[in-house]
Amino acid sequence: MSDDAARRLSETMKRIAAAAKRVGRDPEQVNLIAVSKTFDADAIRPVLAAEHRHFGENRVQEAQRKWPDLKAEYPDLTLHLIGPLQSNKAREAVALFDAIHTVDRPKIARALAAEMDKQGRRPQLFIQVNTGEETQKAGVLAADVGELLTLCRDELGLEIAGLMCIPPMDEEPAIHFAFLGKLAGELGLTGLSMGMSGDFETAVELGATHVRVGSAIFGARG
Numbered sequence: 149m150s151d152d153a154a155r156r157l158s159e160t161m162k163r164i165a166a167a168a169k170r171v172g173r174d175p176e177q178v179n180l181i182a183v184s185k186t187f188d189a190d191a192i193r194p195v196l197a198a199e200h201r202h203f204g205e206n207r208v209q210e211a212q213r214k215w216p217d218l219k220a221e222y223p224d225l226t227l228h229l230i231g232p233l234q235s236n237k238a239r240e241a242v243a244l245f246d247a248i249h250t251v252d253r254p255k256i257a258r259a260l261a262a263e264m265d266k267q268g269r270r271p272q273l274f275i276q277v278n279t280g281e282e283t284q285k286a287g288v289l290a291a292d293v294g295e296l297l298t299l300c301r302d303e304l305g306l307e308i309a310g311l312m313c314i315p316p317m318d319e320e321p322a323i324h325f326a327f328l329g330k331l332a333g334e335l336g337l338t339g340l341s342m343g344m345s346g347d348f349e350t351a352v353e354l355g356a357t358h359v360r361v362g363s364a365i366f367g368a369r370g
């Protein structure tokens with residue numbers, strides 16, 4: 149099991165490099181986030197031992213159980229929050245995570261700004277865009293990204309690294325990745341958090357700077 153994760157990590161990195169080369173990108177520009185949600189520290193250790201340092205979790209509470217010890221052991225690791233954030237968890241999120249990919253409304257932006265000032269910690273921030281306009285999905289609508297970005301920057305003094313999306317299950321992801329890339333370009337943002345196990349190569353071809361890959365590395369979730 150554990151050797152498998154390290155082997156699949158290296159396989160994933162090769163596929164990212166090949167996808168980047170196909171479009172003339174430097175593979176170094178793509179950050180592979182190993183999404184370890186539902187997997188415990190024992191499953192994560194082999195990936196850390198393989199010198200991987202970017203990890204993603206989608207729940208603050210689950211991450212709080214696993215990561216403080218691992219962070220103490222590997223102080224150079226980068227922990228990404230990729231799941232929805234409630235404003236009452238902003239304190240914990242700012243304390244634990246080095247990047248937050250799911251800023252999607254003024255209330256969260258304000259809560260994060262207040263906590264960042266209080267704690268003197270400044271995680272990298274991405275705005276999540278609901279590119280499929282799905283009612284049940286988190287993320288700001290594309291039409292409202294500019295306004296949220298202005299609020300973050302001008303009123304709250306937050307730096308925004310880029311945009312993030314999760315395409316609808318039943319649609320061609322490439323359309324959503326291309327759209328997110330275009331939107332980021334129009335807003336002058338360079339970070340693009342997009343692509344999961346099933347579609348990360350497409351995302352890399354369309355400019356992803358951060359791909360979030362879980363099952364292709366850790367195996368199927370139970």
Ligand SMILES: *Cc1c(COP(=O)(O)O)cnc(C)c1O
Pocket residue numbers: 183185206230231314343344345346360361362363364
């Ligand atoms: C779980 C999750 C992933 C990883 O999904 P896989 O299909 O296992 O690669 C990526 N992004 C988000 C937001 C997730 O919640």
